[in-house]
Amino acid sequence: MDKQQILDKLLSKDIGGIKLIVVKCSELPNIFKGDVFTVSTLGSILDDVSLASISYAFSNGFNVIAIVGHDNCSVFDIDKRPDPTNSIDRFIEKVKPSIYATNDREEALRYLLNSIADTIRIRLPNIGKAEREGKAFVVLLKVKGDEVVSVE
Numbered sequence: 001m002d003k004q005q006i007l008d009k010l011l012s013k014d015i016g017g018i019k020l021i022v023v024k025c026s027e028l029p030n031i032f033k034g035d036v037f038t039v040s041t042l043g044s045i046l047d048d049v050s051l052a053s054i055s056y057a058f059s060n061g062f063n064v065i066a067i068v069g070h071d072n073c074s075v076f077d078i079d080k081r082p083d084p085t086n087s088i089d090r091f092i093e094k095v096k097p098s099i100y101a102t103n104d105r106e107e108a109l110r111y112l113l114n115s116i117a118d119t120i121r122i123r124l125p126n127i128g129k130a131e132r133e134g135k136a137f138v139v140l141l142k143v144k145g146d147e148v149v150s151v152e
């Protein structure tokens, strides 16, 4: 399967034949049924433990990673949100200039999801390498009502 075929399957929510890692915002319900390994955090933001979970799943044959966000995500209301561990703040700090450079939440979300994809590629270089070789796939998705749409 190539990336477009995988994307088409994900958009139709039929993931037969795919071993899927879903990295999604905790505010979202589970979207996919089947061979799914789910990592769920506020804003889909990854820390060492969630990256280790992705690495574990990848080493067990899960080679499609869908990073799933949504427009009205609470992660964008960071000033109103308490974060006793500071880990979300530390991540957001890096992407904040881009998020606040636009009033367009769709664009801010696109930037956030791309930052999360890059975090996976950089922190888990074996996944980045497999992606370049066409053996792993990272796709960005957004939940819009009952629909799943592609974000690029």
Ligand SMILES: [Zn+2]
Residues within 6 Å of the ligand: 025, 026, 027, 028, 042, 043, 070, 072, 073, 074, 075
């Ligand atoms: Zn959210």
